[in-house]
Amino acid sequence: MANQSLNQSDHMDKLQSFIENDSRNLPDWVNQGRESAFKNYKDICNKQLKTATWKNTKLNSMLDNFFEKEFTDQETSLNQFELDSTLEDSLRIFFHSGAFFTEEEMPSYIRFLKGNYSEENQAIFRLENSSERQSIPYLLNNIISRDALLIETAENQHVEKLIHIVHLPHKNANIAPRLNIVLAKNSSIKIIDEQLSSGDSIINNYIDIKCEEHSSLDYYKVSHAQNDSHQINSLNLDQEANTNVNVFSLDLGADSASSLNHLKLNGENSNVSCSTLFMPSIDRSSHHNIIIDHLSDKSSSSVNYRGIINDHGVGSFFGKIKVTKERRNTSAFMQNKNLLLSDDSKISTIPILEIYNDDTECSHSATSGSLDKEKLFYLKTRGINEYDAKNFLIKSFMDELVSQIKSRRLREYVNGLILGYRKD
Amino acid sequence: MTKILSIKDLHVDVGNTSIVNGLNLDISSGETHAIMGPNGSGKSTLAKTIAGHPDYKIRSGTIMYRDHDLNDLSIEERSNLGVFLGFQYPIEIPGLSNTAFLKAAINAKRKYHNLGDLSASDFLVDLKEKSRMMDIEQKFLSRGVNEGFSGGEKKRNEILQMLMLEPVLSILDETDSGLDIDSMKVVASGVNAFRNENTASLIITHYERLLNYITPDYVHVFHNGAIIKTGDIQLARDLEEKGYEWLTNP
Ligand SMILES: Nc1ncnc2c1ncn2[C@@H]1O[C@H](COP(=O)(O)OP(=O)(O)OP(=O)(O)O)[C@@H](O)[C@H]1O
Ligand SMILES: [Mg+2]
Numbered sequence: 001m002a003n004q005s006l007n008q009s010d011h012m013d014k015l016q017s018f019i020e021n022d023s024r025n026l027p028d029w030v031n032q033g034r035e036s037a038f039k040n041y042k043d044i045c046n047k048q049l050k051t052a053t054w055k056n057t058k059l060n061s062m063l064d065n066f067f068e069k070e071f072t073d074q075e076t077s078l079n080q081f082e083l084d085s086t087l088e089d090s091l092r093i094f095f096h097s098g099a100f101f102t103e104e105e106m107p108s109y110i111r112f113l114k115g116n117y118s119e120e121n122q123a124i125f126r127l128e129n130s131s132e133r134q135s136i137p138y139l140l141n142n143i144i145s146r147d148a149l150l151i152e153t154a155e156n157q158h159v160e161k162l163i164h165i166v167h168l169p170h171k172n173a174n175i176a177p178r179l180n181i182v183l184a185k186n187s188s189i190k191i192i193d194e195q196l197s198s199g200d201s202i203i204n205n206y207i208d209i210k211c212e213e214h215s216s217l218d219y220y221k222v223s224h225a226q227n228d229s230h231q232i233n234s235l236n237l238d239q240e241a242n243t244n245v246n247v248f249s250l251d252l253g254a255d256s257a258s259s260l261n262h263l264k265l266n267g268e269n270s271n272v273s274c275s276t277l278f279m280p281s282i283d284r285s286s287h288h289n290i291i292i293d294h295l296s297d298k299s300s301s302s303v304n305y306r307g308i309i310n311d312h313g314v315g316s317f318f319g320k321i322k323v324t325k326e327r328r329n330t331s332a333f334m335q336n337k338n339l340l341l342s343d344d345s346k347i348s349t350i351p352i353l354e355i356y357n358d359d360t361e362c363s364h365s366a367t368s369g370s371l372d373k374e375k376l377f378y379l380k381t382r383g384i385n386e387y388d389a390k391n392f393l394i395k396s397f398m399d400e401l402v403s404q405i406k407s408r409r410l411r412e413y414v415n416g417l418i419l420g421y422r423k424d
Numbered sequence: 425m426t427k428i429l430s431i432k433d434l435h436v437d438v439g440n441t442s443i444v445n446g447l448n449l450d451i452s453s454g455e456t457h458a459i460m461g462p463n464g465s466g467k468s469t470l471a472k473t474i475a476g477h478p479d480y481k482i483r484s485g486t487i488m489y490r491d492h493d494l495n496d497l498s499i500e501e502r503s504n505l506g507v508f509l510g511f512q513y514p515i516e517i518p519g520l521s522n523t524a525f526l527k528a529a530i531n532a533k534r535k536y537h538n539l540g541d542l543s544a545s546d547f548l549v550d551l552k553e554k555s556r557m558m559d560i561e562q563k564f565l566s567r568g569v570n571e572g573f574s575g576g577e578k579k580r581n582e583i584l585q586m587l588m589l590e591p592v593l594s595i596l597d598e599t600d601s602g603l604d605i606d607s608m609k610v611v612a613s614g615v616n617a618f619r620n621e622n623t624a625s626l627i628i629t630h631y632e633r634l635l636n637y638i639t640p641d642y643v644h645v646f647h648n649g650a651i652i653k654t655g656d657i658q659l660a661r662d663l664e665e666k667g668y669e670w671l672t673n674p
Contacts, residue, residue, distance in 0.1 A: 373478075378515040380499035381475050381508075382529035382585065383536070392520050392528070396568070399519025 006049065006060045012042060014067045015143065024073060026146060027117040033127045037142035044134050053318070057287045058256035059136070062202055062230040069174035069202050071144065072097040081168055086413045087192065090164035095177050097170075099147040109157065111150045124150040126180045126208060137234045137260065141206040144176035151180070153187035153215070162407065163191045167205075170198040179207045183215035183243075192220040192410065199227040203254075209237045209245070213267065216244040220410065222417070225284060226254035233259045241267030241296070246275075248405060250414055251288075253280030253313060261290040265299035273302040275401045279418070280313035281341075287316045292332070294323040294360075300331040306401055307338040307368075308394060309345035317349040323360050331361040338368040339397050341390075391419050425452045427490075428593050428624045429474075434485035436466075436473050436649070442483070443469045445649040451593070454621040458635055459628045460660060461646030462668050467628045468512055469649070471597045475509040476502050489593065503529075504536035506592030510582040510599045512628075518568040522581070525569050526551065526588050533589065551588065557617070558584040559610045575602040583614035594618060595626045600634040612637030632657075632664040647672050 019034050048054055076096040093102050093110065100112040111124050125148045153159060167177060183189065195203065203226065211217060221233060231254040239245055251257055257280070263272050278286040292301045307315040317336040332355065338347045349366040371393050379389035395402075398418055405411040429451040436444035443466045451457055461467055473480040474487060476499035487494040494502060517525070531541045555565060558580045570578050579599050586594055599611055615638050619625060627640065635643070635657055643660045645653040645668070653659065653671055663671075 375515050375517055377472075377475075377477055377499065378511065378517070379525075381503055382525070382589065383500050383503035383532040384528055385500050385532065388528065388532070392517065392525075396517050396519040399568075403519070 006063050008046060011063055011066065012045075015041070018067070018071075019143065022071075024146065029119070029122055030117060030146065033125070034143050036129065037127075037139045040129075040134055041136070041139040041143065044139070045136060048136050053258075053260070053289050054136070057258045058230070058285070059258075062256065065230075066174065066202065069172055069200070072170070072173045072175070076101065076168065078103065081196075083166070084413075086409060086416075087162065087164050090162035090192070092164045092166060093149065094166050094168055095149075095175075096168040097173070098145070098175055100149045109151060109153050109159070110163070111152070113147045124148045124180070125178070126150070132262070133236065135234065135260070137204050137232045138206055138236075141176040141178055141204050141234075144174065144204070145178045145206075148178040148180060150182070151189065151191065152182040153184050153189055155184045155186060157184070157187045159187075159189040162410075163189065165191065165193045167193075167195040167203075169196045170201045170203070172200045173198070174202045176204040176206070179205070181207070181209040181217070181219070183209075183211045183217055185212045186214040187212075188216040190218040190220075190407075192222065194222040195224060195226075195231070197224040197226060198229050201226070201229045203229060203231045205231070205233045207233070207235045209235070211237075211239045211243040211245060211270075213240045214242045215240075218246045218406070219248070220405070221247070221249040221251075222414070223249070223251045223254075223257065224417070225252040225281075226257065229254045231257045233257075235259070235261045235263075237261070237263040237272070239263075239265050239267060239270040239272060242269045243267065243271070245270075245272045246404075247273070248401070249274075249276040249278075250417060251276065251278040251280075251286050252417070253278065253284030253286040255283075256285050256287070258287040259289065261288075263290070263292045263301070264295055265293065265301065266295050268296045268298045270296065271300045273304075273404075275304045275404060277306050277308075277398055277401055277414075277418070278315055279308045279310070280315055281310035283312040285314040285316075289318045290320070292321045294321070294327055294330045294332065297328040297330065299327075301333070303334040304401060305336045306398060307336070307347055308341060308397065309338065309347050310341040312342075312344045314346045316347065317351070317366070319350070319364075320352040320354060321362070321364075323353075323355045323357065323362075325356040327357055328359050330359070332364075333362065334364040336366040337397070338366075339394070340368060340370050341394075395419065425454060425621075427452050427488075429626070430486075430488040432486050432488075434470075434473075434487060435483040436469060437481045437483050438469065438479055443480075443649050444473065447485070447650050449644070449651065451624045451626060453592075453624055454619075455642070456619060456625045456627065456638060456640045458640040458643045458660065459626065459646050459651075460630065460643065460663055462672075465646045466649035467646050468597050470646075471509055471512075471595045471626075471628060474502075474595060475499060475507060500532065501536070503589070503591075504533045508586050508589055508591035508594045510579075510586060510594065510596040512597040512601070514570050514573075514578040514582055516568065516570040516573075518571045520569050522565045522567065522569055523551065526585065529585070529589060554587045555584055557587070557610075558614055559607075560584055576604060576607040579603060580607060580610060580614075583611050586618060587614055592622065593624050593626070595628070597628045598630065599627075600629050600631060608634060609637065632660040635660050645671055 280286040309315045321332045336349045351364045351366050431449040434447040644651045
C-alpha cells in the first residue's frame with residue numbers, strides 16, 4: 001500500500017480557488033460555511049492524515065486526484081438508469097450530480113433545496129462547527145456539497161412507508177452527498193440509503209442523525225461495488241433517552257472504501273445496534289472504523305461486523321467502545337468475524353473496549369479464517385457443487401446479521417446482492 | 425445381482441501416516457455389510473475415502489463403484505451417481521435451512537442426470553412423508569441444517585437425507601451411536617425401507633444392537649486398516665461378548 005505523500009500546498013491552493021471560483025451563484029451563507037470549513041480543514045488535515053485511520057486507506061491518493069474529477073452540475077433524467085424494482089413501493093428520492101430530486105410528491109418531513117437557497121432552507125444543511133466534527137470528510141463535504149437532504153419527523157409521527165434514497169451511478173465525478181436525519185420525540189422511521197456502482201469517482205457521504213427521546217430508527221446503508229473509486233461513508237449519531245437505533249450496512253468495496261461511524265449514547269436507556277457486512281473482492285478494499293461513546297447510564301450497544309474478503313481484496317475493522325467511570329448499568333458487545341476466500345485476501349481487526357468501571361456487561365471478540373473444509377465436504381457429499389456449496393457457506397456466515405433485517409423484501413434484496421457479487 | 429462396490433488392495437494415507445492397509449471388499453446389490461472394529465482402526469477413514477474427502481489420499485489400490493473408478497470422480501459426482509455417506513459427526517450449517525438444503529441436493533442430482541427441478545409440491549409431499557417416518561417434526565426442517573439438533577436428531581436427519589436422495593450405496597458411519605431405543609428403531613426402519621434388490625448398505629457400528637434390527641448379510645472385523653475376519657451376525661454377537669482381543673491377539 002503505497003502511501004505517497006500529498007502535495008499539501010498545491011491541494012490547498014486548488015481548494016481555495018474552487019471556493020472562490022465556483023460559478024454556481026451560491027448565496028453568502030453557503031460561501032461562508034465553505035470558508036469556515038476550509039479554515040478548519042487547513043488546521044487539521046496534516047495532523048489527521050498521520051493517524052492510523054487515514055494511513056491505511058489510500059486517502060492521500062484520493063486527495064491527490066481530488067480535482068481531476070468533475071464537480072458535475074447537469075440535470076438528470078431517470079430514464080438513463082436501470083433501476084431494480086424490488087423495493088419499488090417505497091418513497092424514493094434520488095441523488096445525482098450533486099443534487100437530490102424526486103419524481104413524486106414529497107411529504108412535509110422530507111426536504112431538500114431544489115435550487116432554492118433561501119434563508120429558511122439553511123436548516124436543511126445543519127452546518128455545525130463543534131470540535132468533534134472536525135474530520136477531513138466532514139469538512140470536505142461542507143466545502144463541496146451544494147445540496148442536502150433533511151428527513152425530519154414530527155413528534156409522535158410513525159412513518160410506515162420505507163424511505164429509499166438512491167444514489168445514482170456517476171462517472172469521473174467528485175460528489176459529497178449530505179444526509180440529515182432528525183427524529184422528533186416519540187417518532188419512528190425506516191430508511192434505506194443505497195449507493196449504486198460508480199466509476200472513477202470520489203464519493204464522500206456524510207450522514208448526521210439525531211434521535212430525540214423515545215424515537216426509533218432503522219437505517220440501512222447499501223453500497224454496491226465502486227470501480228476505481230474512493231468512497232467514504234461518515235455517520236454521526238446522537239441518541240437521547242429511551243431511543244432505539246438499528247444501523248445495518250452492506251459494503252461491497254471500492255478502490256478504497258471507508259466507513260467512519262461515531263455513535264453517541266447521550267441519554268438513559270438508549271440502545272444502538274450496528275451491523276455491517278463488508279465484502280471486498282478483486283482488488284477492492286473496505287475499511288471500517290467505529291467509535292461508540294456511552295455517555296449515559298443504562299445504555300447498550302451491540303456492534304457486529306462481518307467481512308468476506310475475496311481475491312486480492314483488503315478489509316479492516318477498528319472498533320472502540322468507550323464507557324467512562326461514572327456510568328452505571330451499561331452493556332457493550334462487539335464482534336468482528338471475517339472469512340478469507342483466497343490466499344491473497346487480507347484482513348486486519350482491532351476491537352477495543354475502553355471500560356473504566358465494573359458495572360458494564362461487556363464482551364468482544366474477533367476471528368478470521370477461511371471456509372470450513374468439513375462443511376464444504378458435507379455439502380458436496382450431498383451432490384452440491386463447489387460453487388454452490390461456497391455460496392451456501394457464505395450465506396450461512398452472513399445470515400446471523402441478514403436475518404435481523406425485519407423487512408422480508410429487503411432481506412431478500414440483500415441476500416441477492418451477497419450471492420450475486422461472486423458472479424462479478 | 426450386480427457388483428456395486430469393489431475395493432482392491434486399498435492403501436490410504438492421511439499426511440504421512442498410512443491408515444488403511446491392503447483392504448479388499450466386494451459389495452453386490454441387495455447386500456448389507458457391517459463393519460465393526462476398535463476405535464482408531466480406520467473405519468471412518470474408509471468411509472470418507474469412498475466419499476472423496478480431500479485429506480485422504482489413495483496411495484495404491486482401487487475403489488470401483490459400479491463402472492466408475494471413484495478416484496476419477498469429484499465428491500459431488502460420487503453423490504450424484506448414488507454414493508451416500510451418513511456422517512459419524514453430522515455437520516451444523518446455521519442459516520441454511522434443512523428444506524433448502526435438501527431441495528438443492530435433490531435438484532443438483534437431477535441436473536446431473538439431465539432432469540429438470542423437482543416440483544415444489546412433489547418435493548414437499550416426499551419430505552413430509554419421509555420426515556414423519558424419521559420422527560422429525562416439521563418445524564425442525566425450517567431450522568438451519570443440524571443447527572441445535574440433539575445427537576439423536578442429527579443421526580435421524582442423516583437417514584432422512586439418505587431417504588430423500590435415494591442413493592444406491594449407503595455408507596452409515598456409526599449412525600446408531602448415541603441413540604436411545606426408540607431412535608434406534610426409527611433409524612433401523614429407515615435403513616430397512618432403503619434396502620431392496622438394487623441397493624446396498626455398508627454399516628459401520630460398534631454394537632450388535634442395531635444389527636438385530638437390520639440383519640446384515642456379512643459382518644467384517646476391521647483392524648489396523650484391513651479386514652481381518654468376515655462372518656455373519658453370529659460374529660457380531662461373539663464380539664459383543666468377547667471384545668476384539670481374541671481376534672487381534674490370538
Ligand atoms: N484428518 C486426519 N488427520 C490426522 N489423523 C487422522 C485423520 N483422520 C483420521 N486420522 C487417524 O487415523 C486413525 C483412524 O481414524 P478413524 O477415524 O478412521 O478411526 P475409526 O475406526 O473410525 O475410529 P472410531 O471407532 O473411534 O470412530 C486414527 O488414529 C486417527 O487419529
Ligand atoms: Mg469413526
